[in-house]
Amino acid sequence: MNYATQKLVNPIHFIPAIAAAVLLAAQPSVSSAEAWELRTAPDTVPGTREIESGKIEKAIRISKVQLPHTSPSKKVAVLNNLCIGYILSNEYEQAEDYCDQAVARRNDKAVSHNNRGILKMLQGDYRSAMQDFAIAVETGCTGPCSTSAGVRQDLPRSVARRNSEKAQTRVAQTLAAQSKQ
DSSP states (O other): OOTTTSOOOOEEEEOEEEETTTEEEEOTTSOGGGOEEEEOOSSOOTTHHHHHTTOHHHHHHHHHHHGGGSOTTTHHHHHHHHHHHHHHTTOHHHHHHHHHHHHHSSSOOHHHHHHHHHHHHHHTOHHHHHHHHHHHHHTTOSSOOOOOTTSOTTSHHHHHHHHHHHHHHHHHHHHHHHHHO
C-alpha cells in the first residue's frame, strides 16, 4: 500500500532559528516560513491527536503508557509520537532514543527518518541529518523520486524534501558564517 492510498500524515510545525549565525535553537517567534515539518505516523494511535493539537506533555504521558501495550504494527506510530513530543519539549536525549527506535523498527521509514533528521539538525549533527532526510526522500521510490503534479504535496517524501532543502540552506549559512570568523 502506498501513501496515496493510506491516510495522509499530519504536519507538526516546529520553528528553529540560527542563534549567533552558527547554532540552531528553538525560537517560537521565528516566522513560519522557516518551520521544520515534523510528522506523525500514518497510523493514528493514542497521543497523536494531542501532538497535533499542541498538548505535548499529555501526548508524551499517553504515548509512554501505550508503548508497552501497543501492537507491533502500531508501535512505530507511538515511537514517532514520543520522538516528536521530546523534540518539541527540547529534551533531545530522550527524543533521540525514541527516534532511533522508530527508525530501527520495520516501517516505511520516511516519517521516522524525517523526524530524526530534524532532531539531528537541532543537535548540530548536520551530516547525520542530511543522511536521514535523503533516506526519507528515497524511501519507497521505485523510479525517480520527484513530486509530480498528480501527487499530494503533503506526503512524507515531499515533507522530507522540503526539510532537506531547508537543512542544506542552514548548513551553507553556518559554513559561510564560520569561514568569516
